Amino acid sequence: MKAQDIMARLQAKYPGEVEYLQAVQEVLESVEETYNQHPEFEKARIVERMVEPDRIFTFRVTWVDDSGEVRTNTGYRVQFNSAIGPYKGGLRFHRAVTPSMLKFLGFEQTFKNALTTLPMGGAKGGSDFDPVGKSNDEIMRFCQAFMYELWQCIGPDQDIPAGDVGVGGREIGYMYGMYKKLAREYNTGVLTGKGSTWGGSILRPEATGFGALYFAQNMLHKIGKDIKGLTLAISGFGNVAWGASKKAVELGAKVVAISGPDGVCAIPDGITPEMIDYMLEMRASNRNRVEDMATKFPGKAIFTPGKKAWSVKCDIALPCAFQNELSEDDAKELKANGCWCCCEVSNMGCQPGAIHFFQNNGVLFAPGKAVNAGGVATSGLEMTQNASHISWSGEEVDQKLHFIMKSIHEQCVKFGTRPDGSVDYVKGANVAGFMKVAQAMLEQGIV
Numbered sequence: 001m002k003a004q005d006i007m008a009r010l011q012a013k014y015p016g017e018v019e020y021l022q023a024v025q026e027v028l029e030s031v032e033e034t035y036n037q038h039p040e041f042e043k044a045r046i047v048e049r050m051v052e053p054d055r056i057f058t059f060r061v062t063w064v065d066d067s068g069e070v071r072t073n074t075g076y077r078v079q080f081n082s083a084i085g086p087y088k089g090g091l092r093f094h095r096a097v098t099p100s101m102l103k104f105l106g107f108e109q110t111f112k113n114a115l116t117t118l119p120m121g122g123a124k125g126g127s128d129f130d131p132v133g134k135s136n137d138e139i140m141r142f143c144q145a146f147m148y149e150l151w152q153c154i155g156p157d158q159d160i161p162a163g164d165v166g167v168g169g170r171e172i173g174y175m176y177g178m179y180k181k182l183a184r185e186y187n188t189g190v191l192t193g194k195g196s197t198w199g200g201s202i203l204r205p206e207a208t209g210f211g212a213l214y215f216a217q218n219m220l221h222k223i224g225k226d227i228k229g230l231t232l233a234i235s236g237f238g239n240v241a242w243g244a245s246k247k248a249v250e251l252g253a254k255v256v257a258i259s260g261p262d263g264v265c266a267i268p269d270g271i272t273p274e275m276i277d278y279m280l281e282m283r284a285s286n287r288n289r290v291e292d293m294a295t296k297f298p299g300k301a302i303f304t305p306g307k308k309a310w311s312v313k314c315d316i317a318l319p320c321a322f323q324n325e326l327s328e329d330d331a332k333e334l335k336a337n338g339c340w341c342c343c344e345v346s347n348m349g350c351q352p353g354a355i356h357f358f359q360n361n362g363v364l365f366a367p368g369k370a371v372n373a374g375g376v377a378t379s380g381l382e383m384t385q386n387a388s389h390i391s392w393s394g395e396e397v398d399q400k401l402h403f404i405m406k407s408i409h410e411q412c413v414k415f416g417t418r419p420d421g422s423v424d425y426v427k428g429a430n431v432a433g434f435m436k437v438a439q440a441m442l443e444q445g446i447v
């Protein structure tokens with residue numbers, strides 16, 4: 001296989017699907033060499049099959065807003081790959097959602113899920129519904145209307161959605177309520193990220209951020225360092241940024257910045273537990289403004305409009321918001337300010353130019369599909385608990401999450417160690433995930 005030829009074909013077939021093409025290109029470049037050592041993969045055209053989703057459902061979602069106005073959005077579910085288990089992945093509600101965005105996310109999810117050690121295939125879904133400024137009732141009506149179409153496509157052994165940007169515990173609750181009514185089934189395993197009193201796993205809300213910090217610790221230990229006392233710049237203030245901040249503070253690191261679409265809040269003395277709790281309120285308000293933190297904690301959080309978290313001096317950058325949120329210029333600014341490590345927590349948070357800059361300039365870098373896999377891994381643990389009608393304690397879940405993140409790190413080291421002993425985490429994660437899915441597809445024949 002020649003990555004270039006496959007990319008040329010996909011570009012011609014899906015012009016304009018920039019995020020999807022970017023995600024495929026990154027993986028194909030990393031795996032080309034290893035793949036070509038396996039003629040049996042080439043014979044079964046594994047790559048050509050793996051880059052195409054199994055199927056995509058598209059549906060209209062109509063709902064009524066608080067003023068009585070009828071609104072229409074588009075809903076999607078991309079079932080990308082089921083080689084190693086039922087389809088699994090989140091739902092994203094954001095005004096910029098397109099099939100290209102969900103195809104990139106479903107593709108990434110396939111390899112991420114393979115890395116978790118758990119049997120889950122890859123999927124993603126969502127809608128171009130914009131939660132910003134919506135009331136609680138509007139959110140509920142939209143979630144119900146969305147599930148009215150989605151329920152036929154999903155099931156506990158078939159496809160198990162969860163949250164993502166714009167979808168948290170509240171939305172999962174509203175969607176599950178409607179699913180139950182329509183399917184007349186009380187199998188909570190159909191969705192993950194549920195409330196902890198009705199089948200949700202303890203620690204699922206924290207899991208993506210906690211897992212990211214465990215991964216960072218593994219990376220740092222490998223080079224003889226510790227996270228204690230280091231400064232972290234975090235982008236976003238949503239669920240992932242919240243969990244990451246919580247664990248960072250617990251481990252003795254200092255979070256010196258959080259950000260939003262409106263700008264950045266620098267926090268020179270480090271984020272406090274009160275500020276971390278306030279992030280939850282900021283998110284629930286649906287205002288999508290980080291400036292609210294500076295208003296609530298004057299003098300402690302200093303807001304600068306229009307700036308990113310990457311303008312704040314730090315040791316480690318943790319992108320926790322959205323794809324392509326860190327550009328090559330941002331990478332240069334970070335490095336110039338002394339940053340020496342970037343753990344990508346958002347899916348494809350760094351632009352290709354930023355990744356190349358980090359890798360060529362001695363900045364330790366790990367990709368989202370390894371760093372943020374603790375979220376979906378804990379979803380996998382939630383599925384196990386639901387299927388066996390049991391509930392594990394927070395300690396048990398945390399212990400399993402530790403083990404999973406350690407094993408993801410080991411897979412990256414196994415497949416990504418360079419001749420000089422340093423680790424190319426991008427290559428390691430891509431090759432490890434890819435090989436597992438490719439082998440499963442091969443064993444299951446031409447389907």
Ligand code: GLU
Nearest residue numbers: 089090162163164376379
């Ligand atoms: N949306 C999250 C991710 O990007 C979690 C998915 C899940 O728990 O299924 O991995």
